[in-house]
Amino acid sequence: MALLELDGLTRRFGGIVAVDGVTMRVAAGEVRAVIGPNGAGKSTLFNLITGVTTPTSGTVRFDEHALTGLSAYSVCQRGVSRTFQITALFPEMTARENVRLSAQARHARRWLPLGGRNVFADAETRADAALERLGLIHVAHRPAGLLSHGDQRLLEVAMALAQRPRLLLLDEPTQGLSVEETEQAVETLSALLADGSMTVLLVEHDMEVVFRLAHMITVLHRGAVIADGAPDEVRANEDVQRAYLGGLA
Amino acid sequence: MDFLGFLVTQCLNALSQAALLFFLGVGLTLIFGIMRIVNFAHGAFFMLGAYVGYSAVHLTGSFWASLVAAPLLVGGFGAAFELGILRRLYRRDHSAFLMVTFGLTLVMGEAIRLSWGVAALEVPAPKSLSGIVFILDEPFPIYRLFLIGAGIVVALAIWQFLDRTRLGLLIRATSQNAEMVHALGTDVRLVRSAVFGIGCGLAGIGGVFAAPLVTASLGMAPNAVIDTFVIVIIGGMGSFAGSLIGALLVAFVQVFGTYYFPDLALALMYLLMLIVLVIRPGGLLGKEA
Amino acid sequence: MRILAVVVCVLALAPAGLPPYAMTLLTEALILGLFAMSLDLMVGYTRLLSFGHAAAYGLGAYAAGNLLLHTSIPLVFTILLAALCSGVVAIGVAWVCTLASGVSFSMLTLAFAQLLYAVAFKWTAVTGASDGLAGIPRSPGPFGITFFEGRAGFYYLVLACLVAAFIFCRSLVRSPFGAVLRGIRENEAKTLSLGYNTRRYKIAVVAISFTLGGLAGALYAPFAGFTNTELLFWLFSGQVLIMVIVGGTGTLIGPIIGAAFFMLVSNLLSSWTDSWALFFGAIFILFVLFAPQGIWGLATRWRSLSSTG
Numbered sequence: 103m104a105l106l107e108l109d110g111l112t113r114r115f116g117g118i119v120a121v122d123g124v125t126m127r128v129a130a131g132e133v134r135a136v137i138g139p140n141g142a143g144k145s146t147l148f149n150l151i152t153g154v155t156t157p158t159s160g161t162v163r164f165d166e167h168a169l170t171g172l173s174a175y176s177v178c179q180r181g182v183s184r185t186f187q188i189t190a191l192f193p194e195m196t197a198r199e200n201v202r203l204s205a206q207a208r209h210a211r212r213w214l215p216l217g218g219r220n221v222f223a224d225a226e227t228r229a230d231a232a233l234e235r236l237g238l239i240h241v242a243h244r245p246a247g248l249l250s251h252g253d254q255r256l257l258e259v260a261m262a263l264a265q266r267p268r269l270l271l272l273d274e275p276t277q278g279l280s281v282e283e284t285e286q287a288v289e290t291l292s293a294l295l296a297d298g299s300m301t302v303l304l305v306e307h308d309m310e311v312v313f314r315l316a317h318m319i320t321v322l323h324r325g326a327v328i329a330d331g332a333p334d335e336v337r338a339n340e341d342v343q344r345a346y347l348g349g350l351a
Numbered sequence: 352m353d354f355l356g357f358l359v360t361q362c363l364n365a366l367s368q369a370a371l372l373f374f375l376g377v378g379l380t381l382i383f384g385i386m387r388i389v390n391f392a393h394g395a396f397f398m399l400g401a402y403v404g405y406s407a408v409h410l411t412g413s414f415w416a417s418l419v420a421a422p423l424l425v426g427g428f429g430a431a432f433e434l435g436i437l438r439r440l441y442r443r444d445h446s447a448f449l450m451v452t453f454g455l456t457l458v459m460g461e462a463i464r465l466s467w468g469v470a471a472l473e474v475p476a477p478k479s480l481s482g483i484v485f486i487l488d489e490p491f492p493i494y495r496l497f498l499i500g501a502g503i504v505v506a507l508a509i510w511q512f513l514d515r516t517r518l519g520l521l522i523r524a525t526s527q528n529a530e531m532v533h534a535l536g537t538d539v540r541l542v543r544s545a546v547f548g549i550g551c552g553l554a555g556i557g558g559v560f561a562a563p564l565v566t567a568s569l570g571m572a573p574n575a576v577i578d579t580f581v582i583v584i585i586g587g588m589g590s591f592a593g594s595l596i597g598a599l600l601v602a603f604v605q606v607f608g609t610y611y612f613p614d615l616a617l618a619l620m621y622l623l624m625l626i627v628l629v630i631r632p633g634g635l636l637g638k639e640a
Numbered sequence: 641m642r643i644l645a646v647v648v649c650v651l652a653l654a655p656a657g658l659p660p661y662a663m664t665l666l667t668e669a670l671i672l673g674l675f676a677m678s679l680d681l682m683v684g685y686t687r688l689l690s691f692g693h694a695a696a697y698g699l700g701a702y703a704a705g706n707l708l709l710h711t712s713i714p715l716v717f718t719i720l721l722a723a724l725c726s727g728v729v730a731i732g733v734a735w736v737c738t739l740a741s742g743v744s745f746s747m748l749t750l751a752f753a754q755l756l757y758a759v760a761f762k763w764t765a766v767t768g769a770s771d772g773l774a775g776i777p778r779s780p781g782p783f784g785i786t787f788f789e790g791r792a793g794f795y796y797l798v799l800a801c802l803v804a805a806f807i808f809c810r811s812l813v814r815s816p817f818g819a820v821l822r823g824i825r826e827n828e829a830k831t832l833s834l835g836y837n838t839r840r841y842k843i844a845v846v847a848i849s850f851t852l853g854g855l856a857g858a859l860y861a862p863f864a865g866f867t868n869t870e871l872l873f874w875l876f877s878g879q880v881l882i883m884v885i886v887g888g889t890g891t892l893i894g895p896i897i898g899a900a901f902f903m904l905v906s907n908l909l910s911s912w913t914d915s916w917a918l919f920f921g922a923i924f925i926l927f928v929l930f931a932p933q934g935i936w937g938l939a940t941r942w943r944s945l946s947s948t949g
Binding site: 625 | 687691736739740742743746747748750751752754755758762823840868874875878879881882885914915917918921922924928929932
């Protein structure tokens, strides 16, 4: 049984069909890239999975439980963490505090109104571990708003990681990064995903990144799936080449 | 009391109430359309209009004079405030704007309290409009009929203004794409000041019209801004037609609601606002980006 | 922290040194300080802009007034009970208001306060309508202690409440719960996506804020000996918001300073001119424009600047 199952997932906004009958199976441990030209519906797809938007029709099942219609915070509590296309952080908190707040969300006593030293200690341990893995421990004390764009993108990944998600959704993690920053990010992510313990859904525009990280690729065009399979198959697919107007590398 | 007569009178009541609410709503929606912010002080400008109207009537003895003086003075003050103070806030987040307009409401409230006192002030309707007329054997105040007429005239005037005049065109264009208007050579800042002034002036004239009915009092401001907010949420922020629809809906709810549940007028507004916010949880729809 | 302890000690010595009228002013300033601090939890720490906080004060005052007039519950328990009353009502109010956010939230808080004001006018049996409740006694405290009935005794009660509330609030904002509030303030959408049911946290902070604001109102009733609808009037909601902003949001201490500043200015100016409240509103606008961090924010910045030389 696949970890994530999307069936006929559709989302309409008035006359526009943003996501059109998407059916997808993502196995546990798989790294699945979702690609497609601008406006193909990739971010909307993420929003549908994570409960930010409700589908017009279709279902989302995660680990055999229905995810459709749950609120965003409930979806997250089920083990799905995500990053955003436009960097979403807490700019005035330090990097460590950002990740600590994320880790705290999974703590049984995250709502404690007084004291909570233990909660903070546990959360900080997890936070520092995540910061280490993303190579950000040296800027842990700095306000998130003052970090470089590349570090901010990685910080978001660290925040998602600190929640020990079973499914990780990365929305264009290398967007806006310089060539060096992209290289560093890909190496970090590669190391992260090497042991195959994490299931990842990755939206990316940079094909190099896709081919280096993804096990499987799903191609969206105008909200619908036009190709689905291993990287080489997808690369050779004519429909895909046509959709991108000029073909893939 | 025969039912048809009752129905007709209450409907006319509601229409006259809708006229008043329309003055408020169209002003707020115009301001939002241009500036993308809610003018919290709108109720205060309404209140100021009522008090200025009171003084104008007492100074000149003419209600008609106050109809001219109030919107000019109130609108002028609004434009001046936008020029001097609000202009500095466009780059900051919305809560700053909300707080400053709230602060303005407080300042205006205190200024009015100082100038006119705490007692509610009676503003007499002009002799030509006082008195009643019989509709289906039910008595109905002439002043309210006048209000309905005034509302229609103003609605038509604003519609034509937006549709046919140059400034109206600029306003509509700016509400859709301010950058483009700026690129085409118009000083958008002037358009904003003008619109803010017009919006406040409309609220002010609403106050003058309302004064003979409700008396001028310090409690007008918060209630008016709540009413206005509900209207523009219903009709959609930034939509002229929406403010008309919203005004009608709120007026009918208020008039018929107050008839059947006399003590619950305010609670009804609150309830209406809740229902609207639940149905449109975003709260601010219509022309919002 | 040490400075605060010193300040509290100085305040504790006040009855020994100050004349009666100054003691009255000081007591009222402390009550307002508590009221302003309670609003800071919402406005400063969670960015929930309330234009109707007078509702909390009024609820506490009327509840305490009725309890003191019609029951023989000791003073201290009455005040706590009245505060609790306010907090419980707030849960319902917050549940409604948090259906919306931003401007809509603020409008709903105003609407609720207006509703309460209108109810207070009509519900003569409980609120005495526009006349309010009068002759509110300071009932004997628990175990027959009459210490709190006198001027100095009541002052110590108020001071104790303020200090206790301050310590509680400080712990609250430094707790895991407080960390979530901060997340909501800086980026609510992100906080939601991290798995927090932000609406529940908002309801909780409003309830706590109302409880402490209600405590202030509950202290006011026996302090002044009367309550009336002025306590629910929208201008009063505005004044407490001014205290918070001018004092410095998100600092707990700032609003207390704001309240003290308010009392000082209103008492000094009111002997010269009637328009001190107008002056205050103007100061508010100026602060929002040019010094949004408030008096305490300016002071701490000045202090850190001068210490780094």
